[in-house]
Amino acid sequence: MKELTKKENIKDWYLKNFELFEKQMNGHNHELLKKVRQASLAKFLELDFPATKNEEWKYTDVSFARENKFNPVSTDYKTSLTKEDVKNIIFGNFDYNLITFINGKFAAELSDISADSDKIIIKNLNSFIDSHKEIVENYFAKISSDDNLFNVLNGIYMQDGVAIYLKEQSEFSKPLQVLYLNGYSEENLLIAPRNLIVVGRNSRTSIVFNYYGNPKASYFTDAITELYLEEDSSVDIYKIQRESLSSYHIEKFQAIQKDRSVLNHYNLNFGGRLTRNDINSKLDGENIETHYYGLYLGKENQHIDNHTFVDHAKPNSMSNELYKGILDDKARGVFNGKIIVRRDAQKTNAYQQNKNVLLSGEARIDSKPQLEIFADDVKCTHGATVGHLDEEAEFYIRSRGVPEELAKSILIRAFAADVCDEIKIVELKEQINHLIFEELHRQEVSY
Amino acid sequence: MLTIKNLHATVEGKEILKGIDLEIKAGEVHAIMGPNGSGKSTLANILAGNSNYEVTEGEIIFEGKNLLEMEPDERAKEGIFLAFQYPIEIPGVSNATFLKTAINEKRKHLGLPELTPKEFLNLMKEKSKILGMDNDLLGRSVNVGFSGGEKKRNEIFQLLMLDPKLAILDETDSGLDIDALKIVSNGVNVFHNDKNAVIVVTHYQRLLDYIVPDYVHVLYKGKIIKSGGKELALLLEERGYDWIKPEEVELESN
Ligand SMILES: Nc1ncnc2c1ncn2[C@@H]1O[C@H](COP(=O)(O)OP(=O)(O)OP(=O)(O)O)[C@@H](O)[C@H]1O
Ligand SMILES: [Mg+2]
Numbered sequence: 001m002k003e004l005t006k007k008e009n010i011k012d013w014y015l016k017n018f019e020l021f022e023k024q025m026n027g028h029n030h031e032l033l034k035k036v037r038q039a040s041l042a043k044f045l046e047l048d049f050p051a052t053k054n055e056e057w058k059y060t061d062v063s064f065a066r067e068n069k070f071n072p073v074s075t076d077y078k079t080s081l082t083k084e085d086v087k088n089i090i091f092g093n094f095d096y097n098l099i100t101f102i103n104g105k106f107a108a109e110l111s112d113i114s115a116d117s118d119k120i121i122i123k124n125l126n127s128f129i130d131s132h133k134e135i136v137e138n139y140f141a142k143i144s145s146d147d148n149l150f151n152v153l154n155g156i157y158m159q160d161g162v163a164i165y166l167k168e169q170s171e172f173s174k175p176l177q178v179l180y181l182n183g184y185s186e187e188n189l190l191i192a193p194r195n196l197i198v199v200g201r202n203s204r205t206s207i208v209f210n211y212y213g214n215p216k217a218s219y220f221t222d223a224i225t226e227l228y229l230e231e232d233s234s235v236d237i238y239k240i241q242r243e244s245l246s247s248y249h250i251e252k253f254q255a256i257q258k259d260r261s262v263l264n265h266y267n268l269n270f271g272g273r274l275t276r277n278d279i280n281s282k283l284d285g286e287n288i289e290t291h292y293y294g295l296y297l298g299k300e301n302q303h304i305d306n307h308t309f310v311d312h313a314k315p316n317s318m319s320n321e322l323y324k325g326i327l328d329d330k331a332r333g334v335f336n337g338k339i340i341v342r343r344d345a346q347k348t349n350a351y352q353q354n355k356n357v358l359l360s361g362e363a364r365i366d367s368k369p370q371l372e373i374f375a376d377d378v379k380c381t382h383g384a385t386v387g388h389l390d391e392e393a394e395f396y397i398r399s400r401g402v403p404e405e406l407a408k409s410i411l412i413r414a415f416a417a418d419v420c421d422e423i424k425i426v427e428l429k430e431q432i433n434h435l436i437f438e439e440l441h442r443q444e445v446s447y
Numbered sequence: 448m449l450t451i452k453n454l455h456a457t458v459e460g461k462e463i464l465k466g467i468d469l470e471i472k473a474g475e476v477h478a479i480m481g482p483n484g485s486g487k488s489t490l491a492n493i494l495a496g497n498s499n500y501e502v503t504e505g506e507i508i509f510e511g512k513n514l515l516e517m518e519p520d521e522r523a524k525e526g527i528f529l530a531f532q533y534p535i536e537i538p539g540v541s542n543a544t545f546l547k548t549a550i551n552e553k554r555k556h557l558g559l560p561e562l563t564p565k566e567f568l569n570l571m572k573e574k575s576k577i578l579g580m581d582n583d584l585l586g587r588s589v590n591v592g593f594s595g596g597e598k599k600r601n602e603i604f605q606l607l608m609l610d611p612k613l614a615i616l617d618e619t620d621s622g623l624d625i626d627a628l629k630i631v632s633n634g635v636n637v638f639h640n641d642k643n644a645v646i647v648v649t650h651y652q653r654l655l656d657y658i659v660p661d662y663v664h665v666l667y668k669g670k671i672i673k674s675g676g677k678e679l680a681l682l683l684e685e686r687g688y689d690w691i692k693p694e695e696v697e698l699e700s701n
Contacts, residue, residue, distance in 0.1 A: 390535075391499075392535060393535045393536075393537060395495075395496075395497050395498070395519060396531065396534070396535040396537075397535075397537070397545075398496075398518070398519040398520040398523070399495045399496070399497075399519050399520075399522075399523055399527075399528075399529055399531075400520075400523055400528075400545070400546075400549040400605065400609065401520050401523035401524045401549045401550075401552045401553045401556070401609070402520055402523075402548055402549055402552055403518075403520050403552065404518070404520065406548065406552070407520075410537065410540050410545070410548070411537070413539050413540055414537045414538045414539045414540055414588075415539075416539065417538050417539020417540075417588075418538065418539070420539070421539065445540065445544070445548070446544065
């Protein structure tokens with residue numbers, strides 16, 4: 001009974017704060033968003049935070065959400081962060097546009113969007129609604145976003161996010177870096193980013209999501225990202241997550257892909273006390289390609305849960321997934337790879353691999369493929385492995401005069417290589433490689 | 448340089464080496480032959496410090512130091528090098544990076560400064576030329592996608608780059624075509640001088656035509672049952688091992 005009252009309290013807390021939140025949005029609460037908020041509020045009353053007896057959340061205990069009152073109403077402080085301060089947080093050494101959000105709020109002073117507006121519109125969502133209402137009406141909130149209470153919470157309390165609209169026949173090679181600086185000045189915030197990406201016909205670009213947390217700060221990032229890929233379009237999405245080790249990070253990513261579109265999604269997880277990613281793609285057309293690359297590093301008592309879902313709805317498409325985990329200390333990883341091949345989706349090729357290396361005896365991974373195949377002419381393979389660093393290989397390396405710790409680093413490098421090598425921005429690849437060793441507190445091995 | 452005294456060793460509780468004595472001086476080449484499973488690779492691995500093998504008795508003194516007390520990387524820095532019978536693949540780490548790491552670790556140990564990128568490049572060029580190695584192979588991940596012969600050649604390339612005091616070649620000839628055998632043997636001969644020593648583990652006289660041994664030892668069931676000069680290898684090629692195998696009874700009673 002106690003548990004129940006607690007739950008009630010938490011829900012009351014989020015309901016109670018809504019009025020204050022709306023007031024604080026001022027003019028920025030557009031009608032379109034209001035509608036979503038109202039619908040989400042209605043849904044909020046029906047749902048509870050998922051319990052571990054829910055199959056989708058079996059290995060991920062989210063009692064943090066029941067036990068903490070995260071504050072959805074941040075005061076509108078003036079940040080003292082300067083470009084100099086964030087220089088080392090940004091992934092640099094390549095040409096990029098930058099849009100920055102602090103605690104989920106657009107920070108114009110830390111953004112630098114010199115985009116070619118003939119081809120691409122990059123704005124914060126709240127401004128984008130003012131200038132491109134029809135696009136928002138066509139695309140925004142069209143995905144299912146009431147799978148669980150976290151998504152619904154985002155629907156109620158979404159503050160802002162990036163809106164990217166790439167027009168037809170546009171190649172925009174300069175990557176956009178979306179920087180989320182979380183956990184600054186205030187403690188225990190609920191930060192609810194809401195991102196919308198629309199890639200027009202025969203257009204291509206790449207986007208780097210850079211989620212960064214103020215070290216030691218405690219907060220909850222609850223994000224939703226919607227991506228629409230029109231015919232013949234192509235996009236590389238890099239999500240690099242370095243939230244603080246006392247924070248919680250949940251994202252639902254949903255892509256809707258049309259004929260001949262290509263999605264490369266890179267999901268690179270370093271931070272967060274608890275992380276849950278739902279990475280979904282609906283292949284709603286023919287000759288589509290979907291590539292998922294994942295790398296998750298866990299140390300101390302981190303918990304990282306990646307749920308991926310590839311939904312093959314039509315014939316002749318392919319999906320390929322490679323997720324690799326490195327877990328140290330008492331870290332825990334969860335991988336659930338769902339592939340549905342619907343009845344019409346003949347000639348589908350679907351591949352999935354999840355590989356894990358445990359660096360300590362107390363680290364743990366729960367890996368589960370989930371294939372549901374309703375068509376008969378398909379090629380579908382999957383595999384999952386868990387192991388330790390190869391001792392034979394370690395001996396080989398040490399026999400050349402390389403000390404034990406460095407030999408281990410070389411093997412970690414070797415393990416991560418096939419995901420890292422897929423990163424197309426060379427400078428980013430090197431920085432990710434660097435991060436791997438920095439996060440694991442191990443000696444770095446470069447290329 | 449190397450003294451092995453009454454070496455006994457087990458793997459997973461099973462005794463493989465049953466009292467080996469061997470003395471190797473600078474400038475010498477020793478060939479170790481013997482039937483499959485007799486313990487040749489075991490001996491080679493023990494010298495390199497593979498912890499899968501447990502030494503239960505005896506001692507190994509290398510350059511006046513107790514080798515058995517050293518970690519594998521310490522042994523390498525002191526000058527031991529094992530060319531593996533089955534070289535390991537390391538994806539995502541280039542041959543060049545791997546060797547630069549190894550060489551600089553060794554130089555650190557010797558109190559020498561790291562090689563500059565230019566010095567390292569020149570060294571790579573010089574040594575790879577001796578073995579006719581493709582530049583392409585040097586940039587690729589260590590042994591990944593290398594053919595059997597290329598892997599063996601890469602082991603000898605590492606040998607030339609690291610320039611140890613004692614080189615142990617475990618069946619380096621297997622997997623090499625006739626031309627490659629000549630080139631690789633030549634590489635070993637370029638390496639060999641009167642300050643270092645070579646142990647060649649092989650099944651075939653062919654290799655010993657190129658790398659000429661001062662001594663040939665026959666290892667059988669974990670013991671050296673015969674030693675001789677290079678002509679012993681010729682005899683083995685002709686007659687096999689049967690004629691020197693001791694009576695089973697005699698061996699068991701030891
Ligand atoms: N890791 C191991 N686990 C179990 N048995 C082992 C292991 N390593 C070696 N052995 C056993 O020890 C014995 C000697 O093996 P070793 O590899 O030293 O032989 P070898 O003389 O090198 O043979 P070859 O000529 O076939 O290479 C064999 O019976 C082998 O099965
Ligand atoms: Mg052998």
